Amino acid sequence: MGMWALLDAMWEMPAEKRIFGAVLLFSWTVYLWETFLAQRQRRVYKTTTHVPLELGQIMDSETFEKSRLYQLDKSTFSFWSGLYSEVEGTLILLFGGIPYLWRLSGRFCGYAGFGPEYEITQSLVFLLLATLFSALTGLPWSLYNTFVIEEKHGFNQQTLGFFMKDAIKKFVVTQCILLPVSSLLLYIIKIGGDYFFIYAWLFTLVVSLVLVTIYADYIAPLFDKFTPLPEGKLKQEIEVMAKSIDFPLTKVYVVEGSKRSSHSNAYFYGFFKNKRIVLFDTLLEEYSVLNKDIQEESGMEPRNDGEGDSEEIKAKVKNKKQGCKNEEVLAVLGHELGHWKLGHTVKNIIISQMNSFLCFFLFAVLIGRKELFVAFGFNDSQPTLIGLLIIFQFIFSPYNEVLSFCLTVLSRRFEFQADAFAKKLGKAKDLYSALIKLNKDNLGFPVSDWLFSMWHYSHPPLLERLQALKNSKQD
Numbered sequence: 001m002g003m004w005a006l007l008d009a010m011w012e013m014p015a016e017k018r019i020f021g022a023v024l025l026f027s028w029t030v031y032l033w034e035t036f037l038a039q040r041q042r043r044v045y046k047t048t049t050h051v052p053l054e055l056g057q058i059m060d061s062e063t064f065e066k067s068r069l070y071q072l073d074k075s076t077f078s079f080w081s082g083l084y085s086e087v088e089g090t091l092i093l094l095f096g097g098i099p100y101l102w103r104l105s106g107r108f109c110g111y112a113g114f115g116p117e118y119e120i121t122q123s124l125v126f127l128l129l130a131t132l133f134s135a136l137t138g139l140p141w142s143l144y145n146t147f148v149i150e151e152k153h154g155f156n157q158q159t160l161g162f163f164m165k166d167a168i169k170k171f172v173v174t175q176c177i178l179l180p181v182s183s184l185l186l187y188i189i190k191i192g193g194d195y196f197f198i199y200a201w202l203f204t205l206v207v208s209l210v211l212v213t214i215y216a217d218y219i220a221p222l223f224d225k226f227t228p229l230p231e232g233k234l235k236q237e238i239e240v241m242a243k244s245i246d247f248p249l250t251k252v253y254v255v256e257g258s259k260r261s262s263h264s265n266a267y268f269y270g271f272f273k274n275k276r277i278v279l280f281d282t283l284l285e286e287y288s289v290l291n292k293d294i295q296e297e298s299g300m301e302p303r304n305d306g307e308g309d310s311e312e313i314k315a316k317v318k319n320k321k322q323g324c325k326n327e328e329v330l331a332v333l334g335h336e337l338g339h340w341k342l343g344h345t346v347k348n349i350i351i352s353q354m355n356s357f358l359c360f361f362l363f364a365v366l367i368g369r370k371e372l373f374v375a376f377g378f379n380d381s382q383p384t385l386i387g388l389l390i391i392f393q394f395i396f397s398p399y400n401e402v403l404s405f406c407l408t409v410l411s412r413r414f415e416f417q418a419d420a421f422a423k424k425l426g427k428a429k430d431l432y433s434a435l436i437k438l439n440k441d442n443l444g445f446p447v448s449d450w451l452f453s454m455w456h457y458s459h460p461p462l463l464e465r466l467q468a469l470k471n472s473k474q475d
Helices: 002-012 015-047 061-094 097-111 119-152 160-191 193-222 233-244 288-297 311-319 326-341 344-366 370-375 384-395 397-424 428-441 450-456 462-470
Strands: 226-228 249-255 266-269 275-280
Touching (some): 015 061, 015 370, 015 450, 061 097, 097 384, 160 384, 193 344, 233 326, 266 326, 275 326, 326 397, 344 384, 397 428, 397 450, 428 462
Antiparallel strands (some): 226 249
16 A cells, blocks of 8 residues: 555645656656666677677777777766766756746846846847856866867867867857747747747748758858869769769768868768768878878978878878778768668658657647746746747657657668668678778777667667678668
């Protein structure tokens, strides 16, 4: 009988106490589940000290050990940073950090002559302070990750000055987008009447499409240097491949990722008939930006013709363990273009917009519930921004976890399909060697705990991808 009495007592608690308790309980449940998974994966890093048989051809023992130690360091870091952020979030809730920040924002507005009727102005001050707080508390973690872990394992290419300038730039650009967009969204919710959720959803749809359109041309270049891929064999082959699958390619860029890190990547972007491909310089074995870096390091004047590099510099470039051969780069692009040809990009956009519409609809249903505000310390006011925060971040968290897991599973399916697409283009052999090289360049650890990888990996484990490329049978 005791157990039922306890449940009864909990049920007797006021609704706002139940809501608050449930939010905290769920947050810690997720945290403990993820910590349990991370410990399982950590055990794999600790105990798998020799290259497993099936990897013999793929990874030498030196790289294997390097990647094992890198992943161990990363897992220790993510344990402490995860614990910190869970405790920080809990303390903010328990000690009323959100209503405190709201009152503080109101005070600042008051000093500037804006009364409580200027709710949107107060909301913008709140957002500015909240993002400033999270940027400052996240900074030591980010510094440690970049200058201790990434540095120790040979990935970091940033100086402290570059890092700080970058962080400030990111903060300013974020505010320039976040504040105007939020004020318009709040205004639409305020004046939208009964069907405000439809207008709010349409507005966020338009904003996300505009951001995708301008991101690569106007936002990304604020942080990284983009140069058109020089005329030559690689560019020709990319154009031929794009044409063969009717990909409306307009430009190919190389981004100077090597200024930040020696991790590598490739992606495409753009709407309709205006697609661009972006390759990281760290992906391209033959790309000259790295040579220039090395020339400058060795005190030589960089030459514009790209000819006549000394043997010593060539050797140094080779030692940078960098990138893939042209055929492998094409295979990686074959995979990326597979995502486009198979409609993965469009499917992802449709899923995210359906989700967004559903969330705004449920928000409209819940926003009138006073107990949601009281639960988080808002006894006498119900600001729209706070409603968005409470409902989207806290009330939807169980739904968000389930959705995120389903999207991870879907993403793995898409990756297999894109690999199979590259294989159809006759790129199986090159993609096989490219995946091995990229795994080596990025010090990926090829052994994973099944539960950890199922929950976290948006890409299938390396061995499974290689196996699928080897098999002649296609799904």
